[in-house]
Each structure stands twice: as C-alpha cells, then as structure tokens.
Amino acid sequence: MGKSSDGILGTLYGGTPKKEAKGASSGKKKYDGGTLYLVDSSRVISWSHKDRTVDEIADDESFVDLVESVKAKGRNLQAVKVRPIPAEQRNPRNIPEDILYEEIWGFKRLQACKAAGVPVLCLIEELDDADAFSEMLSENKGRSQISAWTKAVSWNDAVKNDLMTIDDIASTERVKLETIEAYLRVLEIMDKEIIEKVKMHQLGIEALYELRSALLEFKEDSDEKYTDFVDRVIENADVIDAKKGTKSFISNLRAQTRSEGKESGSPAHNIMAGKTKMVSMKKTKRGYAVTFHKPAADALNFDDFEKALKKLLAEKGVKID
Secondary structure, three states: OOOOOOOEEEEEEEEEOOOOOOOOOOOOOOOOOOOEEEOOHEEEEEOOOOOOHHHHHHHHHHHHHHHHHHHHHOOOOOOOEEOOOHHHHHHHOOOOOOOEEEEOHHHHHHHHHHHOOOEEEEEEOOOOOHHHHHHHHHHHOOOOOOHHHHHHHHHHHHHHOOOOOOHHHHHHHHOOOOHHHHHHHHHHHHHHHHHOOOOHHHHHHHHHHHHHHHHHHHHHHHHHHHHHHHHHHOHHHHHHHHHHOOOOHHHHHHHHHHOOOOOOOOOOOOEEEEEEEEEEEEOOOEEEEEEEOOOHHHHHHHHHHHHHHHHHHHHOHHHHO
C-alpha cells in the first residue's frame, strides 16, 4: 500500500465516492464533517488519553471476530473519529513524521484494521483535548463495556490533565459524583507491583474496592503483612487473569493474610531474575508454600522438576513410594 502525503486513500459519502473538501488558499485541508475518509491505518495512532487498552482487547473474544470481519470487508463499516496530530504536540510526544492522525474514539475498530492490515474508515475533525475527551465519553456509551480499572485510570487522567472536572465527568457519564470519586480512590493506594503483574482490567469495581481496602489495612498493620498480601495477589494472577478475581476471592486472600501473616513468622523468600520474580517460597503453619511465577513456569519441564524434588527428598531420608 503506497503512502500518500496526507494518508488519505479515498473518500466516501453515504457509500458513494466523493471529492475531498479543499482547504483555503493557505493550502491547509478543510475536512468535511459529513465525509468519511479512507485512511492508511498505519498512519493513525491512538490518543494518549484513550479509555481503552491493547491488553483489554487482547482478552476480548469478540476482537478476533472483528479482525476477521474488517479483513473480509477490506475496512471497518462503522467509522472512527480521528484528528490531525496537533503540530505543537508532535515533538514533545516524539511522534514520527509519517504518523498523521490520532484516533479519538473507535479504538477497537482501529486496532482491528491495523491487525488486519486494511485501511480505516474515519471522520476527521480538528479538536482540542477537552472536546476530544468529551466526545470519547459520549461515543463510548452503549458500546462494549469499559473495565472498571480502565475507567478509573481514564477519569483520573482527564482530571489530572485538566481535560474535565469531576463534575463534568459525572454529568457526561450520568453517574453520581460520589461514584466518580470512589473510582478515583481505587488508584490512590494501589501497589505498583500488583499493577505490573496482574491484569487489572479483569477485576470488577467491587473486587477493586476490596483490594484497596485490604492494602490500606495491611499497610497500617505491618510491612510484613502488606508484602505477604501483595505476594498472595501476584501468586494468584492467573486466577484474576481468567476473570475469576471476584470480591470474595480477594476477601479470601485477605483472610489468609490475616491468619497466616505473622503466625508463620516467615516472610517470603524470592528467587529473582533481574527485577522479575521467578519463585516465591514461604513457610506456613502447614509446611512450605512454593509458587513458580509465570516466567519460571514457562521455562520448567514438570517431569524434570518432579524428579529433582524426589531426589532431594530421598537424600534427606524421606521415603518416596
């Protein structure tokens, strides 16, 4: 696919090809709000304030079907909204010269077009950040549900960057002000290692509240219990990643930490590879708990591990049947 100077491969209007709107004598292009532009998807990036993430759509079973659909059609059927990259933002954000537009809404459709290697059908409009964020919130109503975590991060980003006030977000989303504030509080205490190791978008808002409450409790209790609880959450990342990280599940981890944290008298011992945790070992009331984290588990052959463990036990005088 050859690259045109403006990334536009064609235009559609009501399904019928239409000439592009010409700009003023300055040579700038004036985009007709009713025109659908077919744009090279490789020249479009997602907005930095987007309320969707690549991790989320990777876990969305319907995304595979969408990719196949746009591949078969040669483009998306429902347009996405993009804006030309603001000139003043290009250098500070290190945006390459061949990237000409950023998607404001329609993240999933854009990613599907990119994955399928086909052009993306767009509405193009010059918008400032505040208007763009407002449009994004409005457009996403009624579409696939945004995760509680991503919603909290997006709202916090908007407030932090003066795109919207909390009152404005509550009004646009048609939710109570207290709801917005509750979502934002989830971010205040969240442990960075949990955010890094766990798919936070798989947790519902009640589970996130419970997680926040537990972190607050153990932070006030002792460093040992706080670390123990964080380790338990990370050790169960596979359960959370499989959408089974419910409020009751987090509550159970919290209860286990309360009952075994100090009583075991043994903090977790970790085998690290650089900054990556490979194996965690902890003495409990019932014995020893050993957790192989994903990088180590992926590298292990279970049969070899079983043989090595049996050999160690035999050397210590333990009879193995």
